[in-house]
Structures are given as structure tokens and as C-alpha cells.
Amino acid sequence: MLGRTYDSQLCSIARTLEIVGERWTLLIIRDAQLGLRRFEEFQDSLGIARNVLTNRLSKLVDDGLLERVCYQERPARYEYRPTAKAKDLLTAVLSLMHWGDEYVGEPAGPPRIANHVGCGGDVREQLVCTHCGQVVGPDAVHLLPGPALTSPA
Template identity: 50%
Template sequence: MRHKSFAEMDCPIARTLDTVGEWWSLLIVRDALHGLSRFDEFQQSLGISSNSLTRRLAELCDAGLLTRHRYQERPPRDEYRLTARGRDLQPVVEALAGWGRRHVTRGRGGVRLLDAATGATADPVLVDRTTGKPVNTSDFRYVATRSASPVKRGKMPRS
């Protein structure tokens, strides 16, 4: 079932959710980050119906997150590879995974991100590119821009 579109909202989170907010979409991106690329691999990993997977893959390709590559002509079979735009979702996927390990699964999960050089388990955090400081609610604050909704402009300081 398709929910309301956020395409007209002037919010990067809402507009991003319009593209990848359907729950199967981020799970497909997660699996692609883990090296899965073929329809049957995604279906086996996710337990998703063929029709739903076909729709999701087409939407992710249309959004420029995946590209389709034919690897067999008879019968025709394609594989799906992340684009640079799709790979840019890795920090988002890792942030969700980290939050889930801390607050939902108590550390469980079948896949871990490791430092390629040391083999140590990674614990990703969001940091400010300029200062290198971890982003948190104590050291950073939100401010409203001119395009913020009236309720937010009334609650938040202005930039």
C-alpha cells in the first residue's frame, strides 16, 4: 500500500522517505551493500513476494539507487548493482543498524561492519565534517530557516 507522497514537502527527510521510506527499499539497499545482486538472492534473504520485489527493484532503479545489468539472455536474468547514489545510503543504513543493535536487538544481528585494515568491529557515528565532533543533541542545535513551517519557526531559533 502506497502512503501519502512527501514529494512536495520542503524537507530533506520527508523527500528522502518518499524515495526510500518504504520498508523493503532500505532492506534491499542493505542487502545490496552486503553483496547481494540477483533477484533470487534478494527474495531468499527478505522473504518478499516476487511482485513486491519486482516493484521495489524497479522503483530503486528509477530513483537512481540501483542499476540493472543483464547477466543471462535465456531466460533473461538481471542483477542489480548500487550506484554511487545508492552507496551514499550506507551511513544511513549503518546508523539504523547501530540504533537497532543498541535499542532493539541487544547486540544481535547476522552481519557486522568491520574495519578492513584491522578487522575490528566498527561502531559508526555521525560526525560533523568540519570539526570531526560527534553529532548529538547536547553539542548541536537545530535552527529554522525561512522555508521552515510556521510552527517550527515559532519554536526554534532562526538561522
């Protein structure tokens, strides 16, 4: 069983969990993707304790997922903007959302729908082969040892 940290795991998933594995983190990232920027907006959306939110926002800034930007000088007030690193989590966030819609969803339907800005169509994440461009299902994917597992440490 994994402890509270995954430092000894030679696994990209474990290392990612070190950054986004705490229960509030992906919800803060979700809200930032939805356009929330200010501390009070995150707190109102999540119902999270102020001290917990302060710690999570600080960690997300330290990890390079959010940028803390001053929007008012007196008194100093800040907003939190998603970085490119946070925006690159969109595929994972959408995958979790769609999985949740499918397996633990609301009877009335999904709470949110991902829409393409260009044409209005639904957006779905897919597994695509980088060699041939074919869309593949989970049964067509083999996880093989990569360079970190096959080269000497």
C-alpha cells in the same frame, strides 16, 4: 499527519522517505550492500512476494539506487548492483542497525557487526563538525533554518 506522499513537505527527511521510506526498500538496499545481486537472492533473503519485489527493484532502479545489469543473454537475466547513491546510504543504514542493536536487539548480541576491512576494528558512525573536526554528541547539535527555508520560494 503526513499522507502517503510528502511532496508538500519542505524537509530533506520527508523527501528521502519518498525514496527509501517503504518497508522493503532499506532491506533491499541492506541486502545489496551485503552482496546480493539477483532477484531470487533478494526473494530468498526477504521472503517478499515476487510482484512486490519486482516493483521495489524497478523503483530503486528508477531512483538511481540500483543499476540493472544483464548477466545472461538467453534467456535475458539481470542482476541489481548498488550505485554510488545507494552506497552513500551506508551511514544511515548502519545508524539504523546500531540503534536497533541498542534498543530492540537480540539477547545473544547483534546479528551483524560492521568491520573495517583495513584493520578489522568495529566501524561506528559519528557526528563530526566540518569546521573544527570535533566529534559531537546529539545534545551539541542545533538544527537551524537552511537556505531553502530562509530564501524566497
